[in-house]
Amino acid sequence: MSGGAGASLQADGERLQKVIAAAGVASRRVAENLIVEGRVTVNGEVVDALGRRVDPATDEIAVDGVPVQGDASRRYVLLNKPVGIVSSLQDERGRRDLSEFVDRYEERLFNVGRLDAETSGLLVLTNDGDLAHVLAHPSFGITKTYIAKVRGNVNPGTVQRLLDGVELEDGPIAADKVRLLESAKGESLVEITLHSGRNRIVRRMLEAVDHPVTDLVRRSFGPLHLGSLPVGKTRELSTVELGKLLRIAREARGSAQAGPDEESAD
Template identity: 45%
Template sequence: MEERLQKVLAKAGMASRRHAEELITGGKVKVNGKVVTELGTKVDAYKDKIQVNGKPIPPPEKKVYLLLNKPRGYVTTLSDERGRKTVIDLLEGVEQRVYPVGRLDYDSEGLLLLTNDGELTQALTHPKHQVKKTYLARVEGVPEPEKLQAMTKGLQLEDGPTAPAEVKIAGIQDDRALLQISIHEGRNRQVRRMCEHIGHRVLRLRRVRMGPLELDNLKPGEFRPLTKQELRELMTLAGLQLNVKDLQAAVNVPSPKPGRRKTVNVVTAKNKNARDEKPSFKPGAKGLHKGKSTVVTKNKNKRDEKASYNPGEKGLHKGKAGSFTTQKRKPRSI
């Protein structure tokens, strides 16, 4: 995909957008061996040879888009001064430096998007796009209809009025209501504060949807890459154009035992026959998922067994069902 030259230079970390423009007009930039001084020149970072002061710019970093089911007891930051576990600790084997899009507080759980696509992150968190986020909140007691209606109209919190929310009771158990709440704002602990404002403290909070993304059957602590369809819908929501070349094709997940390593190949836009599958894996789990078939060495004591994954049968992965069967490896003839 072609982009303006100054934007490509800025994304490559060569300079700020403004300084990149100065480099171009100053004759410091070459494209395919020719000096380019015109601002707005379109280039393809993957195809064109671009040099600044005679040195080639680094190749574009492949973009990674991960959907994580955040458990309780993790902070949504890259590090924590109090030594608490972070969501990054769950991304075993992901070599790219990714960042959370939005946040979930320490005691909350559920859907969290992580990526190294700064442009997408900025777009999704900008108020003008009003990305809807849906939560399930277990609260003390059962709110009266009047209280729920007040939430749908907006509440006056200490940091200002909230935008209208979508609220309904999804269930009641032991005199504790399960509320389904959808909002497009992203204030700190907003759902908890809204519930407390109407007199019903939140006992458990879980985000289950963000825009077109849903948790489905992803277990706490598990993560998976976005499908092509999910990414296309997300880019449309953010007003951006999807660049298929930016997709990351595989994530390497190291084995918990030293000296052994497993590779989990995930489905992206590059796999046209399985692009809408939603593979998931748990860091450190035994086995690997590779496209449509998998060969797994279960452990050191059973090196002569291998398990194969057969799509189309009942199994663990949602999207394309499958099952694991075990076969004895035939002894090698001498």
Template identity: 50%
Template sequence: MNTTGDATDGEGVRLQKVLADAGIGSRRACERLISDGRVKVNGKTVSWFGERVHPRTDEIQVDGRKIETWHEFRYYALNKPLDVESTMAPGRGTRTLIDFVEDLTERIYHVGRLDTDTEGLILLTNDGELAHRLTHPSFGVTKTYLADVPGPIARDLGRRLRSGIVLDDGPVKVDGFSLVEQSGRRALVEVVLHEGRKHIVRRLLKEVGHPVRRLARTGFGPVQLGRLKPGGVRALTEKEVAALYKAVGL
């Protein structure tokens, strides 16, 4: 499925984003153009930069010049296997993400990273603004992880993690924690957080006495890994793309 920049919802995309994506200037500069009355949509001057448009069908002009606003954006989910580096560059004796998307004709980029010894969901796109917001901590997009750790799990562990644990580089709080399965000295726990510090899940669980044996990311914001097999790639649905846009305020 080919998803596009206007596939966010039935109301379209904010005008200033469309202008910025077309290379007119920064988002703030485009807002000034709109407020100054220099932008027209389908022949009508727009002075409110909250206006939503459809880049594929609406004609947009800046100072009387028609702007090419149609971009073919792509959005994919990849289930990264273990021992794969989170880079789109060819590896030197190791596998990288490019090995799983070499059949795709367009140039795409990975949204954030996973450690080589962490498997699971990675998003891929050529929508730079969305990728930036998904990874910037100020937007608070959560990631969900499933961790195999030594048990048993104390009943108050979730409360402790939500209250905050102090690590060497500062405190961290989880957004969610649940015990998925427990059998003898083995447990599966789910951790939800919007932190982006390196090895944060492993360091956090080790600090509370449950060093990670195996770790997988199962969710990135509203997008779930589901039944996608290791090494598998799928296009995101329009509903998933719309949910990602909503999560970062686009």
């Protein structure tokens, strides 16, 4: 064991190669090779000898610098939320909610952030509270990309206004990126990327530039992309996607304590 020389082998816990294999990163035999080659770290220290035992729930494991979720009890699901579903696990008004998508999982999952009922697209469901906090909180600057169908023909000047910033009732807001995808026959398609978590922010920004939204889809959330996932379907995150999210979460632990939560809904 180098880098972490002096760290004694844990008498309990699970073997490191078993945890890596259970996380879906590699077979146990390949995981052993990764360890011997010095490509695995535990809590930031290189482990290059077999026999190390870890606590999957607390030890931070990485392979080639990419974080690995060793806790098999954690689940991460991507949902393409349909229009008409409220971002709640039990809606008090009896509307369709997320319970119909999480009930199929053994774990008790909850949503990361929100999408309003009339917005469809990417929503993350998980039982990892620490990760959910980082992803949902605006202070960590997770970007989201939306495709908006709006009334009217958007022109380059309007795109620049969105980039420069518009004034809303709760303060100014500027998009990180804006692309005009299509504009014809009194309608336009606009791709807009921003990191704000303010309520219904995309709709309010486009309303402020006189292009009300008629349809809104969230296509990406941080490193996650909706891809070809059909509306109303779920899939579990790949090990690569999860590694990217865990890296964001682990880096955020060193950040300043977050302020009051903002509701992330668009």
